[in-house]
Amino acid sequence: MRKKSLRFISAALAVSMMASTLPVGAxxxxxxxxxxxxxxxEQKAATPCHLDGGKTIGETFVETxxxxxxxxxxxxxxxxxxxxxxxxxxxDGEVTITGVAKFxxxxxxxxxxxxxxxxxxxxxxxxxxxxxxxxxGDTGVVYLEAAGADVTCNGGDYYxxxxxEVNSTYSVFCVKDGSLKLNEVTAEAGERTHVIDCGxxxxxxxxxxxxxxxxxxxxxxxxxxRGKGSVSIYNAKVESGNYVLAVGGSSAELKIxxxxxxxxxxxxxxxxxxxxxxxxxxxxxxxxxxxxxxxxLLYMLSGKATIKDSNYVAERNSVTGILAQYLxxxxxxxxHKLTVENTKIKGCKKAFELEYDREGxxxxxxxxxxxxxxxxxxxxxxxxxxANAPQVELDEGTKDTAGAITVEVAYPADDxxxxxxxxxxxxxxxxxxxxxxxxxLIGYEKGADGEYRYxxxxxxxxxxxxxxxxxxxxxxxxxxxxxxxxYAQLKEGxxxxxxxxxxxxxKFARWKVEKVADGTPVTGLLDAETENTxxxxxSMPEYDVxxxxxYEDESIVDPGTGDTDYGGDIAAGVVIGGIAAVGAYEVGTGxxxxxxxxxVAMPTNRIALAKLLWERAGKPEPESTALYSDISAxxxxxxxxxxxxxxxxxxxxxxxxxxxxxxxxxxxRVCLTWENAKQKGLFD
Numbered sequence: 284m285r286k287k288s289l290r291f292i293s294a295a296l297a298v299s300m301m302a303s304t305l306p307v308g309a310x311x312x313x314x315x316x317x318x319x320x321x322x323x324x325e326q327k328a329a330t331p332c333h334l335d336g337g338k339t340i341g342e343t344f345v346e347t348x349x350x351x352x353x354x355x356x357x358x359x360x361x362x363x364x365x366x367x368x369x370x371x372x373x374x375d376g377e378v379t380i381t382g383v384a385k386f387x388x389x390x391x392x393x394x395x396x397x398x399x400x401x402x403x404x405x406x407x408x409x410x411x412x413x414x415x416x417x418x419x420g421d422t423g424v425v426y427l428e429a430a431g432a433d434v435t436c437n438g439g440d441y442y443x444x445x446x447x448e449v450n451s452t453y454s455v456f457c458v459k460d461g462s463l464k465l466n467e468v469t470a471e472a473g474e475r476t477h478v479i480d481c482g483x484x485x486x487x488x489x490x491x492x493x494x495x496x497x498x499x500x501x502x503x504x505x506x507x508x509r510g511k512g513s514v515s516i517y518n519a520k521v522e523s524g525n526y527v528l529a530v531g532g533s534s535a536e537l538k539i540x541x542x543x544x545x546x547x548x549x550x551x552x553x554x555x556x557x558x559x560x561x562x563x564x565x566x567x568x569x570x571x572x573x574x575x576x577x578x579x580l581l582y583m584l585s586g587k588a589t590i591k592d593s594n595y596v597a598e599r600n601s602v603t604g605i606l607a608q609y610l611x612x613x614x615x616x617x618x619h620k621l622t623v624e625n626t627k628i629k630g631c632k633k634a635f636e637l638e639y640d641r642e643g644x645x646x647x648x649x650x651x652x653x654x655x656x657x658x659x660x661x662x663x664x665x666x667x668x669x670a671n672a673p674q675v676e677l678d679e680g681t682k683d684t685a686g687a688i689t690v691e692v693a694y695p696a697d698d699x700x701x702x703x704x705x706x707x708x709x710x711x712x713x714x715x716x717x718x719x720x721x722x723x724l725i726g727y728e729k730g731a732d733g734e735y736r737y738x739x740x741x742x743x744x745x746x747x748x749x750x751x752x753x754x755x756x757x758x759x760x761x762x763x764x765x766x767x768x769x770y771a772q773l774k775e776g777x778x779x780x781x782x783x784x785x786x787x788x789x790k791f792a793r794w795k796v797e798k799v800a801d802g803t804p805v806t807g808l809l810d811a812e813t814e815n816t817x818x819x820x821x822s823m824p825e826y827d828v829x830x831x832x833x834y835e836d837e838s839i840v841d842p843g844t845g846d847t848d849y850g851g852d853i854a855a856g857v858v859i860g861g862i863a864a865v866g867a868y869e870v871g872t873g874x875x876x877x878x879x880x881x882x883v884a885m886p887t888n889r890i891a892l893a894k895l896l897w898e899r900a901g902k903p904e905p906e907s908t909a910l911y912s913d914i915s916a917x918x919x920x921x922x923x924x925x926x927x928x929x930x931x932x933x934x935x936x937x938x939x940x941x942x943x944x945x946x947x948x949x950x951x952r953v954c955l956t957w958e959n960a961k962q963k964g965l966f967d
Contacts, residue, residue, distance in 0.1 A: 331349070331351040361383045369395075372396070372398070373398045377409070380411070385423060390428065391429065396434075399439015400437065408442070410444075411443070411446060413445065421459060422454065442455070458480070464489075466492045472499065478498055482512020486512075492518060498523035499524065503524065505527040509529075518541045519543075522547070526552075526553075526554050539562070541566065544566060555585075556586060559586040563590045572598075583605070585619060590623045591624045593627075626651055628653055632656070635648075636661045637663065647676045670700075676705070681714075686715060695738055698738070704735040712729070724772065749770070755784060756781055756830075758779055794819065794833070796808050796809065796831075798829075893921075893934060896960050903927060925944065
């Protein structure tokens with residue numbers, strides 16, 4: 284999915300963001316780096332002070348010892364940082380922390396830079412505590428609770444675990460308020476520990492660039508964003524045996540870009556609840572292991588979630604990919620706003636399980652691809668009122684690689700609406716949906732207020748559904764002819780007549796016949812004598828079937844592009860035999876790609892072609908200043924390009940005096956026009 288160029292751009296963006304937001308000291312990775320205040324002597328700056336446990340770094344401490352410090356060795360007491368001045372802490376050798384609740388407790392407003400890399404090697408920071416005995420509540424190796432606290436960690440290998448046998452809120456990094464930046468950090472949560480805890484009643488933010496984050500211990504968790512917290516992750520890897528990412532609270536926001544997320548199926552990769560907001564873009568999600576409770580990729584109770592340009596793979600088919608669930612708890616209850624776009628979901632028992640929400644939900648699938656799932660969409664409606672099923676907005680690009688999108692309804696009933704009603708698009712008839720409920724079909728309805736798909740019971744064991752696209756199907760003879768609606772149910776063996784619809788500018792080419800269930804092509808169904816004509820017939824088979832009339836353009840040459848076809852011999856070849864057209868296309872395309880630069884997209888309409896030619900010619904001024912009424916007067920470049928192209932007889936005016944900028948042009952037309960402009964000497 285993600286090409287090298289995209290990875291390069293993502294990395295460049297991350298570097299750019301880091302360069303624009305991080306303090307200078309954030310990049311001073313060598314021991315002794317960092318700025319010192321004028322009050323500190325050069326000797327103090329050159330010889331960093333080694334920090335002992337129990338110290339408080341306040342203003343007096345900085346004035347005495349400077350602003351650069353080192354950490355190494357064993358600690359049984361924490362360090363409080365309450366200074367308003369900027370300081371740098373360098374990890375110089377392994378740090379072991381025992382019996383401490385908050386090791387680096389930042390309460391001051393000075394910027395704190397912690398450099399965890401020495402000579403290119405991440406230094407280890409290990410912490411072990413017993414929260415049950417100490418009764419400390421929220422804790423962390425790095426702990427922030429002041430509004431102005433600002434900490435940046437560059438590199439370092441952080442690890443922590445909690446030794447009591449009860450769950451705790453202990454974390455490797457805990458941010459109750461203030462901001463924390465992690466650059467290429469490795470962090471691992473051991474027993475009963477979270478990797479990052481961000482948020483609460485105050486605003487808090489965590490920004491991650493690169494690195495690896497893992498929850499590996501018993502009852503350990505990943506990155507938790509709650510309350511008013513904000514977490515942004517770029518180019519990192521996050522994995523956990525429990526939840527990997529969690530967001531909850533009406534003001535909580537978690538975003539992840541260009542990253543890898545791995546869940547081990549004890550829980551979901553991502554949990555969204557209590558009105559939280561989640562955004563994922565260009566990410567790889569994977570579920571591994573043998574069990575899954577609450578959704579492999581996303582477990583959603585309420586809130587907003589958007590997943591774009593990503594992939595999800597379940598390595599065990601017992602997994603539910605995305606579970607949007609309704610629970611009757613006031614603090615968890617609420618509608619879902621779920622959008623999944625340009626994303627593949629693969630290998631699930633259920634790719635989507637969507638539960639009826641009494642407050643209503645908004646679920647959109649755009650260009651989603653299903654692959655190797657037992658069921659693509661499972662709608663969990665209410666048994667007492669089965670018509671109240673969740674509805675899904677499916678666009679034309681959503682598909683199953685095996686054929687039809689499989690849909691199962693928990694409590695099937697007539698007229699259960701499956702898709703959200705849409706208006707003015709007329710595409711839902713063409714959506715390939717097949718029901719997994721025995722004895723039920725997925726029908727189609729269109730009215731003045733829109734079109735939608737719904738569940739309908741089969742009339743009997745021998746009745747099957749027929750859908751025709753770009754064609755009209757009828758049954759009966761003489762005065763008893765009936766025109767069939769989309770997905771009409773017909774008894775096996777019923778004679779059916781097909782007539783291809785007349786489409787303007789199109790010529791009938793062939794019939795395409797396929798099974799609804801899996802998209803398997805069907806041959807031999809249509810009448811052998813008329814199967815390649817606009818009118819044919821067949822007998823209804825013992826399966827649901829889609830029959831499509833396919834068309835081709837009447838001619839290759841685009842009308843209305845020029846007064847001549849730039850050389851009658853070539854034009855004649857295009858229309859008559861096609862041989863000259865093929866040659867001109869191949870040569871013209873090659874010339875275009877060489878001369879117009881390989882990274883320039885080939886124009887697809889008249890105005891794009893005019894602008895390409897005009898820009899190549901050096902943007903000359905046209906002789907006339909008259910404006911075309913169908914081009915915005917404010918778009919001066921488009922007006923000039925169009926007028927100039929017409930004056931040079933590369934393109935022509937339409938009969939009504941307009942330019943018709945959106946009129947499509949073929950690749951052949953582009954190449955011929957380009958060559959004509961060269962022959963006129965308009966450019967080299």
